[in-house]
Amino acid sequence: MIKYIKKYWWAAVLAPLFMIGEASMDLLQPRLMSIIVDEGVLGLSNNGVGDLGLVIRLGLMMIFFVFIGGVCGIMSGIFANIAGQNFGNDVRKDLFSRIMSFSFSQTDEFSTGSLITRVTNDVTQVQNFVQMALRGFVRTFILFIGGLFCMLSLNLSFGVVIGISLPLILLCVIYFIAKANPKFTILQKKLDNLNNVMQENVAGSRVVKAYVREDYEKKRFGKSNDELVNTQLDVLLLLSYMTPIMNVILNFSVVAIIKVGQINVMNGSVTPGEVMAAITYASQVLNAVMRMNMIFQNASRGMTSGKRILEVLNCLPEIKDGDFEGFKGDDGSARDEERDKKPGDIIFENVSFAYPTQKEDLIIKDFSLHIRPGETIGILGETGCGKSSLVNLIPRFYDVSSGRVLIDGVDVRDYKLKALRDKIAIALQKSEIFSETIRENISWGKKDADYDRVMHAAKMAQALEFIENKPEGIGTVVTQGGTSLSGGQKQRLAIARAVIKGADILIFDDASSALDLKTEANLYKDLKEEYPNTTKIIVAQRIASVKDADRIVIIDEGKLSAVGSHEELLKISSIYQDIYNSQLGGGQIAE
């Protein structure tokens, strides 16, 4: 964490320096006050004759010091904020980019709610801690040491009172810290839970409404919320009885100082003004110790949050970058040695795969297949057989457990991730739509795409008609999560976004399931005609989606069961025949 504050070292140095200035002004006041009382009012060194001029001069001096203290306080606040806010900003940015580099399984492991809490609340806690360390801690330290020194310099006998009350207050502080510390870790976990429930409910609000589960979800939210509040209350309760106890000790100390002061005034070793100053110094010292309570509370929360932030920052991406930058130069042109090669060649070589969370359960088993550049490959199989898992290995959403996936003859793990993913465009069944215009949603796949290219991609994705029917056409803003679009419309935008990328490999992972058969047939026909050199992989449930593919791959429980054209598979694959018959019976195949 230190490296984040180093960048703003000047603010981190100036904030405490100005705070030292403010606290020093506070320490001067009681001393001036005692002189005003002893010399200005009581005239102790002038046979009881007061000095009004001295009172005015010292009074003005006190006002001046208050002013200086105020300015120092403001400057300290400004610099602490500069350091704290920028620190938080940088940590948040790094957290975000680290989370972006996570594999799906790493995101699952932390949980989305917890990651949100870490980027928001945890960063705020650490930011508060930094600001407090630069200001509150310095102030407390100066008032404690300075107050103690000033009081003892008045008369050592006052030290007896502090000697008794200080350990008592310290005991209270230590007791509080020991009790409260573990609760802060629990508090952040409860906040994670609350965020998880919130996030699930906001994202899944339609399902909740459709199943009339609002009451159930309200109870689930209420339970998480109650748990959070109860943990918070535990801490506050602890604080609420610790503070009065410490106040009682403080007040007893003041009474004791007055008593010790009275004795000393009687025997002439201190003056009444010095007793007044001693009372203020004692209050400053004991208040400083009491404030340690808050400081440690703040530090404790900051440490807990800091640990949670470091857990994310120290979690190295599972999917590591390779060195190979691809066959294209920076300007996009093919390198000389590869100019004659057609890109988009994919080889699965004895690939087996298990999800990192269930390593013993192989989802893909010894799968081998060579997909040639420009080929259209259909992937079919019953639900859960591993179709999506298989295609996820191509852009390295996950890494193979054994075997290799090669693109253009190079292991995908050897590619730089950017180079690899630049070669692939993928459209998923669940289309992620952003709350931007339709045009921005499509050109998300290629940021610099001009209007014509966007419209062409929309045409390819059979989306032109519905876009033109929207009031503002391509400039229509889509609501968050694409709720203002139908399922099929969202899929078409996601397909257009994939098409516009102009990648060597186009993967449709059940991406056209919400399209009617005619639209879907037009989509794949147009793609075949317009992009003959692009390798197309179509994962589907319906035979109609893949019937015209060059080859169809049948997957059965993670194994390659059969591969061939529609006609060939009808002859050789019993699984394909079963699917064909069941779908033909349902009238799902457009012949």
Ligand SMILES: Nc1ncnc2c1ncn2[C@@H]1O[C@H](COP(=O)(O)OP(=O)(O)OP(=O)(O)O)[C@@H](O)[C@H]1O
């Ligand atoms: N992130 C994950 N962690 C652990 N197991 C998973 C994960 N994703 C999928 N699985 C499991 O892997 C298996 C294959 O899932 P996959 O999504 O690849 O199937 P599919 O053939 O694409 O199914 P569908 O046709 O229903 O989309 C399933 O048993 C599923 O439960």
